Amino acid sequence: MSIEQKRRLVTDLPGPRSQELMARKTAAVPDGVGTTMPVFAARAGGGIVVDVDGNHLIDLGSGIAVTTVGASSPRVQDALTKQIEDFTHTCFMVTPYDGYVTVAEKLNQLTPGDHDKRTVLFNSGAEAVENAVKIARAHTKRDAVVVFDHAYHGRTNLTMAMTAKNKPYKHGFGPFAPEVYRTAGSYPYRDGDLDGAAAAARAIDQIEKQIGAENLAALVIEPIQGEGGFIEPAIGFLPALAAWCRATGVVFVADEVQTGFARTGDLFACERESVVPDLIVTAKGIAGGLPLSAVTGRAEIMQAPHVGGLGGTYGGNPLSCAAAIAAMETIEADGLVQRAREIEGLILERLSRLRDQDDRIADVRGRGAMIAAELVRPGSDEPDPRLARDVARLAHQDGVVVLTCGTYGNVLRFLPPLTISDDLLHDAFDVLAAAFRETR
Ligand code: PMP
Numbered sequence: 286m287s288i289e290q291k292r293r294l295v296t297d298l299p300g301p302r303s304q305e306l307m308a309r310k311t312a313a314v315p316d317g318v319g320t321t322m323p324v325f326a327a328r329a330g331g332g333i334v335v336d337v338d339g340n341h342l343i344d345l346g347s348g349i350a351v352t353t354v355g356a357s358s359p360r361v362q363d364a365l366t367k368q369i370e371d372f373t374h375t376c377f378m379v380t381p382y383d384g385y386v387t388v389a390e391k392l393n394q395l396t397p398g399d400h401d402k403r404t405v406l407f408n409s410g411a412e413a414v415e416n417a418v419k420i421a422r423a424h425t426k427r428d429a430v431v432v433f434d435h436a437y438h439g440r441t442n443l444t445m446a447m448t449a450k451n452k453p454y455k456h457g458f459g460p461f462a463p464e465v466y467r468t469a470g471s472y473p474y475r476d477g478d479l480d481g482a483a484a485a486a487r488a489i490d491q492i493e494k495q496i497g498a499e500n501l502a503a504l505v506i507e508p509i510q511g512e513g514g515f516i517e518p519a520i521g522f523l524p525a526l527a528a529w530c531r532a533t534g535v536v537f538v539a540d541e542v543q544t545g546f547a548r549t550g551d552l553f554a555c556e557r558e559s560v561v562p563d564l565i566v567t568a569k570g571i572a573g574g575l576p577l578s579a580v581t582g583r584a585e586i587m588q589a590p591h592v593g594g595l596g597g598t599y600g601g602n603p604l605s606c607a608a609a610i611a612a613m614e615t616i617e618a619d620g621l622v623q624r625a626r627e628i629e630g631l632i633l634e635r636l637s638r639l640r641d642q643d644d645r646i647a648d649v650r651g652r653g654a655m656i657a658a659e660l661v662r663p664g665s666d667e668p669d670p671r672l673a674r675d676v677a678r679l680a681h682q683d684g685v686v687v688l689t690c691g692t693y694g695n696v697l698r699f700l701p702p703l704t705i706s707d708d709l710l711h712d713a714f715d716v717l718a719a720a721f722r723e724t725r
Pocket residue numbers: 349408409410411412414437438439440507511512540541542543568569
């Protein structure tokens with residue numbers, strides 16, 4: 286059933302049914318699992334989430350960058366229906382099936398670089414990041430892993446160690462995995478005039494002095510940092526790090542969990558500067574909402590773990606694989622890389638206009654359908670997380686699903702599905718403009 290692509294509120298938010306469900310959630314689910322909005326979803330598709338009270342909300346979150354092809358993509362639905370009729374699970378490690386191999390072939394072909402590759406599938410982004418580290422350690426026979434300020438790589442024990450921000454991700458959950466080191470990255474808005482090459486030289490100097498390349502298995506980096514604040518490094522930063530890794534035998538791992546699959550206006554964000562990672566980690570947008578993640582990389586590195594060393598009961602589940610094949614087909618057939626670039630043009634234009642009138646919007650950045658506005662106290666670069674929270678809350682009340690992020694919590698981020706219409710985007714940014722006026 287198609288969903289009318291219009292914002293429409295028929296109750297105050299949250300409506301009565303959402304309130305009932307929230308009371309049940311509070312009684313049944315630990316408070317540790319927070320929700321951005323106190324509104325329960327009933328259906329979603331295009332650029333709309335319909336809640337259980339019949340309110341139509343504009344989706345600028347895509348379930349945190351997952352439903353790139355929409356939350357009810359016809360190809361994904363058809364592929365899932367067919368796969369459900371055939372079988373739901375056998376376990377790839379017991380009796381394997383075509384879908385897994387097809388997803389691996391597609392990722393080997395689509396990810397940057399034309400070298401010989403292999404792909405292994407998992408369930409979540411964090412699980413794939415952990416496995417990329419396992420593979421890099423098996424290949425290099427070294428232990429250390431380097432990550433960056435503002436990084437986010439997940440919430441499992443190893444990936445908590447790799448994630449930068451204490452609250453809410455790490456606080457009280459230690460001790461964390463050893464041999465994870467953090468260095469400075471590139472944050473153009475807060476780095477003064479440090480260019481990409483200089484930022485890379487600073488990082489490399491720290492790594493060489495404090496860890497030693499000969500001890501380092503992997504450098505793991507998000508080509509555009511996601512949860513940390515949609516931080517796009519200065520030009521030249523990523524290529525310089527990749528070149529240093531190549532020269533020192535360190536495995537360069539691109540965490541494209543959030544940036545992958547057309548999100549940034551390229552199929553993968555690394556492509557913008559022609560960076561070819563040794564290993565690339567993908568998840569989120571890969572499978573139209575089904576849980577799936579992957580590590581793809583150079584055959585000689587991927588082959589390092591012994592037989593039986595990689596896997597998991599559900600990794601590359603047949604339903605997730607069917608959805609991924611359909612999602613990848615949809616990205617190509619519907620020209621979604623190009624659509625992400627159009628969305629970038631529209632959002633940047635709307636945000637730049639807002640910024641010109643409002644000195645609390647300090648930086649507008651990002652690429653494709655992954656755009657952010659960093660908010661500060663006027664006349665300073667002091668982060669203003671309360672403003673981000675207030676603007677988001679007002680937008681939520683008016684039926685726009687918008688997320689915040691950033692180490693300082695002061696970034697509004699925009700991650701619409703690539704199936705959203707221009708009309709919905711304009712309506713959402715009218716709501717945001719009003720929220721900025723109201724918080725003056
Ligand atoms: N890496 C990055 C860059 C992410 O953005 C995320 C999720 N926000 C993860 C890893 C972890 O993915 P998951 O939540 O699927 O474990």
